[in-house]
Amino acid sequence: MASKEKEIVLEVDDLQKSFGSHQVLRKIDLKVKKGEFVAIVGRSGCGKSTLLRLLAGLEKASSGTIFINGKPLSGKNPSVKIMFQDGRLLPWKKILQNVGLGLQGDWKECANQMLKQVGLDGRANDWPSELSGGQKQRVALARALVHEPEILLLDEPLGALDALTRIEMHQLIQSLWLEKNFTAILVTHDVEEAVALADRVILIENGEIAMNYPVKLPHPRKRDHALFSSTVNHILNRILGDGGHHGLRAAKN
Amino acid sequence: MAKNRFVPWIVPVILLAAWQLSSQFGLLSSKVLPNPVAVVESAVELARSGQLFDYIGASSKRALVGFLIGGGIGFALGLSNGLFKTAESLLDSTLQMIRNIPHLALIPIVILWFGIEEEAKLFLVALGTFFPIYLNTFHGIRSVDKALIEMGDVYGLKGTALFWHIILPGSLPSILVGVRYALGVTWVTLIVAETIASNSGIGYMAMNAREFMQLDVVVLSIILYALLGKLSDLLAKIAEKRLLKWHPSYQK
Numbered sequence: 352m353a354s355k356e357k358e359i360v361l362e363v364d365d366l367q368k369s370f371g372s373h374q375v376l377r378k379i380d381l382k383v384k385k386g387e388f389v390a391i392v393g394r395s396g397c398g399k400s401t402l403l404r405l406l407a408g409l410e411k412a413s414s415g416t417i418f419i420n421g422k423p424l425s426g427k428n429p430s431v432k433i434m435f436q437d438g439r440l441l442p443w444k445k446i447l448q449n450v451g452l453g454l455q456g457d458w459k460e461c462a463n464q465m466l467k468q469v470g471l472d473g474r475a476n477d478w479p480s481e482l483s484g485g486q487k488q489r490v491a492l493a494r495a496l497v498h499e500p501e502i503l504l505l506d507e508p509l510g511a512l513d514a515l516t517r518i519e520m521h522q523l524i525q526s527l528w529l530e531k532n533f534t535a536i537l538v539t540h541d542v543e544e545a546v547a548l549a550d551r552v553i554l555i556e557n558g559e560i561a562m563n564y565p566v567k568l569p570h571p572r573k574r575d576h577a578l579f580s581s582t583v584n585h586i587l588n589r590i591l592g593d594g595g596h597h598g599l600r601a602a603k604n
Numbered sequence: 605m606a607k608n609r610f611v612p613w614i615v616p617v618i619l620l621a622a623w624q625l626s627s628q629f630g631l632l633s634s635k636v637l638p639n640p641v642a643v644v645e646s647a648v649e650l651a652r653s654g655q656l657f658d659y660i661g662a663s664s665k666r667a668l669v670g671f672l673i674g675g676g677i678g679f680a681l682g683l684s685n686g687l688f689k690t691a692e693s694l695l696d697s698t699l700q701m702i703r704n705i706p707h708l709a710l711i712p713i714v715i716l717w718f719g720i721e722e723e724a725k726l727f728l729v730a731l732g733t734f735f736p737i738y739l740n741t742f743h744g745i746r747s748v749d750k751a752l753i754e755m756g757d758v759y760g761l762k763g764t765a766l767f768w769h770i771i772l773p774g775s776l777p778s779i780l781v782g783v784r785y786a787l788g789v790t791w792v793t794l795i796v797a798e799t800i801a802s803n804s805g806i807g808y809m810a811m812n813a814r815e816f817m818q819l820d821v822v823v824l825s826i827i828l829y830a831l832l833g834k835l836s837d838l839l840a841k842i843a844e845k846r847l848l849k850w851h852p853s854y855q856k
Contacts, residue, residue, distance in 0.1 A: 443848075
């Protein structure tokens with residue numbers, strides 16, 4: 352499946368982003384192949400969410416370029432959809448209408464179909480407030496995927512869910528990704544989640560890519576695999592080791 | 605459950621009974637307060653002659669027309685100032701200045717301008733309802749969750765689509781608070797305006813009755829105002845319930 356010669360769908364070239372005098376991203380270079388699942392991890396405030404928002408076209412880069420299918424990104428690209436941590440469902444629209452948001456023409460059929468795929472058929476006529484947190488994220492996922500995006504950006508979409516619901520959502524995201532073959536970029540602070548889903552885990556530290564770690568485990572991932580936990584530990588140690596070092600430096604200053 | 609329903613009525617019924625009894629036994633002079641039965645009798649009499657409905661009709665029409673004019677302008681300006689920064693910087697501070705004038709303080713000048721004709725009352729009602737609706741529309745639009753607007757942007761909603769799908773429904777709870785408040789202001793304004801100068805409506809009925817010492821009719825007019833105020837609040841509540849069905853606080 353994973354042929355080395357797959358085309359590059361996303362390329363980030365010398366990307367920098369500052370908010371005022373605070374430089375969040377220093378120098379980001381990244382290439383993502385079509386159909387690849389990339390997870391971006393890092394401590395909070397490391398700039399990983401900012402990178403995702405730049406890819407979504409929600410922020411403007413201070414310098415550098417993002418290429419999607421070889422074309423430099425300006426504004427938003429309709430084939431890129433982002434799923435937010437807080438779901439962002441419209442509380443005044445029924446579930447089906449939320450999924451169909453922004454669709455044209457005969458959208459109800461597609462929206463219903465998509466709801467079924469995320470396991471929520473029968474909830475089409477409920478209000479978002481009647482759903483649990485996990486169900487809301489399923490709706491948000493359906494809303495993103497119904498547009499058949501080439502690239503799906505996931506901004507800590509499971510951060511607010513309990514551990515069990517998370518594992519269920521991992522399975523759902525994974526099966527949809529395997530089925531639909533979109534490119535996925537997941538920002539998360541949960542290393543286990545990154546290893547459970549991604550082909551490659553990228554660590555961002557101090558606004559730069561500090562590690563690019565391919566996860567050599569077959570999909571779908573098994574958590575009881577020995578390599579699974581050693582991969583998680585390896586990445587965690589890398590994050591924590593460097594963090595401790597930084598703490599020491601900060602204390603000296 | 606059935607018990608709960610009646611509980612709120614216990615105190616009013618006792619008060620009413622006490623009122624009736626104390627007038628019957630001469631504790632309460634009919635020159636101070638007529639007894640409830642007399643008030644009901646005068647209501648029946650006025651209803652039979654048809655005058656009562658004329659009065660109620662005239663006042664309700666004023667309330668409605670004034671409310672629609674003032675509320676409509678308030679809504680339109682609230683929208684434009686909420687949506688467009690230029691409109692806000694052009695108009696908002698002026699409107700905030702005018703807001704600090706109590707609209708009932710304008711009665712003398714309004715009488716000079718319009719006399720005691722319909723326009724005077726409509727003007728005052730419109731002015732009174734304008735601000736609650738303007739402020740709540742403006743505030744409602746400004747406080748729509750920015751995250752939802754950003755989300756709509758991602759899903760390709762722009763301009764009018766963004767307005768209809770996200771901004772208007774998002775500001776509706778606040779707008780409806782303004783509507784309910786404005787309805788209250790409407791009746792207060794109307795009572796004052798009709799009592800000062802009028803030749804029709806409930807206020808006229810009251811002032812007319814006062815001249816002839818028909819205390820029962822005066823009390824009746826007070827009750828009518830209370831009922832109409834309550835009725836319009838009820839209608840606003842029903843509208844709220846229907847329009848905000850999605851809102852957790854309106855779900856049973």
